[in-house]
Amino acid sequence: MLVTSWGARFMGRRFPVAIGRAGTTHDKREGDGATPAGVWRLMGGLYRADRLLPPDAPVPMNAIGPRDLWSDDPEAPDYNHAVRAPYAPSHERLRRADRLYDIVLVTDWNWPDAVPGRGSAIFVHVWRGPRRPTAGCLAFREDHLRWILARWTERSRIFVR
Numbered sequence: 001m002l003v004t005s006w007g008a009r010f011m012g013r014r015f016p017v018a019i020g021r022a023g024t025t026h027d028k029r030e031g032d033g034a035t036p037a038g039v040w041r042l043m044g045g046l047y048r049a050d051r052l053l054p055p056d057a058p059v060p061m062n063a064i065g066p067r068d069l070w071s072d073d074p075e076a077p078d079y080n081h082a083v084r085a086p087y088a089p090s091h092e093r094l095r096r097a098d099r100l101y102d103i104v105l106v107t108d109w110n111w112p113d114a115v116p117g118r119g120s121a122i123f124v125h126v127w128r129g130p131r132r133p134t135a136g137c138l139a140f141r142e143d144h145l146r147w148i149l150a151r152w153t154e155r156s157r158i159f160v161r
Contacts, residue, residue, distance in 0.1 A: 001148065003035075003138060003160045011151055015144045021133035024160055028110075028119040028136070030074055035136050036109055036119055040158040043112075045105040045149075046094060055103055056150040064101065068094040072120040080114035080121070092121055100126050103145055107158065124158070 001010040020035035028036035049063035073089035109122035127139035
């Protein structure tokens with residue numbers, strides 16, 4: 001999949017995509033609001049089992065529970081990894097009230113061997129709407145995300161320019 005500021009292309013189709021509010025960067029830093037340029041793989045995913053059935057996916061998909069969090073504290077030993085509440089360091093709640101993480105895919109950006117401060121929680125997830133930026137993730141319309149995921153293979157990659 002090729003992703004640029006104008007959209008994404010996968011298997012000959014074009015899809016609108018939301019990227020970070022600060023655009024793309026080759027020098028990703030925690031909290032900068034930018035989407036890191038590079039080549040990414042999908043490593044696994046999560047979904048809201050209380051809202052939808054698991055998506056057809058070639059990567060492991062786990063249900064999100066009420067205690068599931070993602071560490072975004074560069075000083076924490078679990079930085080850029082899934083953690084469980086209670087968790088004192090800074091984190092992001094994965095079970096959100098909105099629908100953004102109804103389907104959320106973990107990329108290999110700064111994962112699993114996270115470098116502190118190089119960016120955490122760079123996911124692929126459901127968007128807020130067209131041209132509504134993210135904090136650095138890639139976001140798609142849910143039906144587009146499902147279509148892409150159903151056709152994703154072990155050899156597929158995300159190229160962010």
